[in-house]
Amino acid sequence: MGKISEMEMESCIPPGFRFRPTEEELVGYYLKRKINFLKIDLDVIVDIDLYRMEPWDIQDRCKLGYDEQNEWYFFSHKDRKYPTGTRTNRATAAGFWKATGRDKAVLSKNRIIGMRKTLVFYRGRAPNGRKTDWIMHEYRLQTSEHGPPQA
Amino acid sequence: MGKISEMEMESCIPPGFRFRPTEEELVGYYLKRKINFLKIDLDVIVDIDLYRMEPWDIQDRCKLGYDEQNEWYFFSHKDRKYPTGTRTNRATAAGFWKATGRDKAVLSKNRIIGMRKTLVFYRGRAPNGRKTDWIMHEYRLQTSEHGPPQA
Numbered sequence: 109m110g111k112i113s114e115m116e117m118e119s120c121i122p123p124g125f126r127f128r129p130t131e132e133e134l135v136g137y138y139l140k141r142k143i144n145f146l147k148i149d150l151d152v153i154v155d156i157d158l159y160r161m162e163p164w165d166i167q168d169r170c171k172l173g174y175d176e177q178n179e180w181y182f183f184s185h186k187d188r189k190y191p192t193g194t195r196t197n198r199a200t201a202a203g204f205w206k207a208t209g210r211d212k213a214v215l216s217k218n219r220i221i222g223m224r225k226t227l228v229f230y231r232g233r234a235p236n237g238r239k240t241d242w243i244m245h246e247y248r249l250q251t252s253e254h255g256p257p258q259a
Numbered sequence: 260m261g262k263i264s265e266m267e268m269e270s271c272i273p274p275g276f277r278f279r280p281t282e283e284e285l286v287g288y289y290l291k292r293k294i295n296f297l298k299i300d301l302d303v304i305v306d307i308d309l310y311r312m313e314p315w316d317i318q319d320r321c322k323l324g325y326d327e328q329n330e331w332y333f334f335s336h337k338d339r340k341y342p343t344g345t346r347t348n349r350a351t352a353a354g355f356w357k358a359t360g361r362d363k364a365v366l367s368k369n370r371i372i373g374m375r376k377t378l379v380f381y382r383g384r385a386p387n388g389r390k391t392d393w394i395m396h397e398y399r400l401q402t403s404e405h406g407p408p409q410a
Binding site: 121122123124125126127128129130133134137138148149150152 | 272273274275276277278279280281284285288289299300301303
């Protein structure tokens with residue numbers, strides 16, 4: 109599942125439609141189906157290996173065919189561990205993602221279905237590094253109040 | 260073609276997609292195909308008889324199934340004339356649409372493909388009437404610089 113998919117999104121959405129999902133749709137439909145190995149109608153969210161990519165390389169992998177895009181969507185595994193064990197979990201070659209603020213609940217019909225963590229990309233190595241403008245929202249399913257995160 | 264269509268849009272767009280067309284897509288794809296009687300992939304723009312409807316009734320006819328909509332799209336004939344001839348062209352039962360500002364060109368690859376007129380709805384009868392917050396953008400094809408409007 110960490111493998112980079114080479115599939116292109118097939119263009120079967122009529123003109124004028126844009127992918128502007130709500131957080132409820134992202135978590136309750138896309139992430140939930142992905143984790144449960146269920147078919148997703150359209151491969152609009154690609155699989156990437158986040159910690160082997162720099163944020164500025166993600167755009168090309170995740171673009172949807174229209175120009176004005178300034179948000180990109182992808183699936184990636186968290187907590188990828190390497191046998192050599194020298195890299196921290198959220199590091200890339202050029203920098204690292206660092207969490208900021210508090211996690212936020214994603215609701216569906218007043219019920220918590222997932223959590224959102226916000227991360228900022230820093231160039232360099234922790235605890236140093238220069239903050240950039242790249243922001244990531246990381247979503248995970250949340251099935252029970254104190255259950256383990258699932259994605 | 261002025262007949263009100265009773266068809267409902269079939270829900271074959273995956274979750275997360277919203278109808279957010281550019282003006283180029285509205286004119287160059289939807290309006291152009293409509294006028295040329297060509298098939299449109301999805302009946303996302305319904306036919307209405309604009310001058311038999313009040314603006315606040317249009318929402319129900321043109322809603323797309325998600326909640327946060329604050330723009331509605333439709334096809335309607337301009338310059339509908341009634342044999343009795345007492346109503347002005349842009350009047351409804353409750354008020355009238357009045358043009359405001361200048362027409363704006365709709366471009367595709369630096370070429371004019373259509374024109375956009377902006378109209379405001381007034382309650383009452385011209386030359387009186389109370390201005391409302393309802394705004395309409397009326398698009399027409401424009402094939403040559405001084406050619407007649409086509410829709």
